[in-house]
Amino acid sequence: MEEYQHEEEPKSWWKTAISFILVLLVIAMLVVYFFYPFDTIDFGIKSAGNTNFSLMNNSVDANGANEQFYDNMRYPDSTISYRIDDCPLQKKNDMEGALEILSNKTLLEFQPVIIDEEISITCDSKNRVEGSLFIAGEGGPTNITRAGEFNVISHGMILLIKESKCERPNVAIHELLHALGFEHSLNSNNIMYNISKCDQIIGDDTIELINELYTLPRYPDLAIENVSAVMNGKFLDTNISIRNNGFKESGATNIMIYADDKLVKEVELSSLGIGHGSIILLENVLVLNLNVKELKFVINSDFDELDKRNNEIVLSV
Numbered sequence: 017m018e019e020y021q022h023e024e025e026p027k028s029w030w031k032t033a034i035s036f037i038l039v040l041l042v043i044a045m046l047v048v049y050f051f052y053p054f055d056t057i058d059f060g061i062k063s064a065g066n067t068n069f070s071l072m073n074n075s076v077d078a079n080g081a082n083e084q085f086y087d088n089m090r091y092p093d094s095t096i097s098y099r100i101d102d103c104p105l106q107k108k109n110d111m112e113g114a115l116e117i118l119s120n121k122t123l124l125e126f127q128p129v130i131i132d133e134e135i136s137i138t139c140d141s142k143n144r145v146e147g148s149l150f151i152a153g154e155g156g157p158t159n160i161t162r163a164g165e166f167n168v169i170s171h172g173m174i175l176l177i178k179e180s181k182c183e184r185p186n187v188a189i190h191e192l193l194h195a196l197g198f199e200h201s202l203n204s205n206n207i208m209y210n211i212s213k214c215d216q217i218i219g220d221d222t223i224e225l226i227n228e229l230y231t232l233p234r235y236p237d238l239a240i241e242n243v244s245a246v247m248n249g250k251f252l253d254t255n256i257s258i259r260n261n262g263f264k265e266s267g268a269t270n271i272m273i274y275a276d277d278k279l280v281k282e283v284e285l286s287s288l289g290i291g292h293g294s295i296i297l298l299e300n301v302l303v304l305n306l307n308v309k310e311l312k313f314v315i316n317s318d319f320d321e322l323d324k325r326n327n328e329i330v331l332s333v
């Protein structure tokens with residue numbers, strides 16, 4: 017009996033050892049599987065192609081007319097709010113006449129408001145002389161945000177100094193066009209010439225440019241500016257930069273990342289104001305499919321945008 021027991025002891029010791037080794041092996045294989053492949057694949061960096069709304073190139077024409085202070089300046093919407101404050105009746109009438117003339121000739125609508133106006137109009141009763149010229153008025157955008165190809169005006173002001181002696185309120189029209197982003201013209205027959213005359217006219221190119229700029233609806237435009245990505249084995253490190261190049265604050269949305277058309281990650285993107293951007297940094301995103309050849313980044317917005325083509329970027333090796 018004693019001999020029999022003596023033989024049994026080493027047998028059970030071996031059993032334990034073998035099962036322990038087997039467990040280690042299984043763990044080791046799982047670890048290998050989990051981290052395989054071990055190599056690093058750099059998908060590089062890609063920037064968004066230039067989205068083009070094929071806008072008229074906003075430069076000086078043959079007559080030196082029609083230039084804006086910056087490219088593609090517009091207010092967010094074709095309906096622009098205004099408030100006239102502290103103006104005597106004649107100048108108030110001039111200004112209202114100018115607003116009506118421009119709204120008849122263009123897509124623009126002007127809406128009087130009591131607070132939070134986009135164009136603030138005031139008057140000055142004192143004549144001012146600068147050099148040899150009487151200053152008729154002042155006007156211009158006072159708050160501009162760059163958003164992609166556009167310079168979005170959120171506020172403009174007009175100071176009307178001289179009342180119009182002409183049939184049309186030329187001074188008020190001139191200052192209103194300044195507030196809409198238009199520069200002086202070198203053409204003395206153009207209403208944007210820096211010295212006012214009664215027979216000056218609003219250039220057709222000015223009207224055309226206004227209509228072209230305001231044809232685009234007041235939508236946000238989320239765009240992927242650039243993306244870089246590196247795969248370390250099964251783990252993705254990525255850097256995504258996004259900007260709102262539209263005329264309106266965007267809603268919150270999601271960014272989806274696909275590896276060879278398989279969704280690997282969904283990240284929330286909070287709302288972005290006009291011209292605002294966001295950078296999303298992700299590290300160690302587990303990608304289960306092997307031999308990834310293509311990574312796709314998509315802004316999955318469910319709202320209207322100026323352009324949805326810039327909502328997607330594909331990186332490939």
Ligand SMILES: [Zn+2]
Pocket residue numbers: 190194200209210
């Ligand atoms: Zn001027």
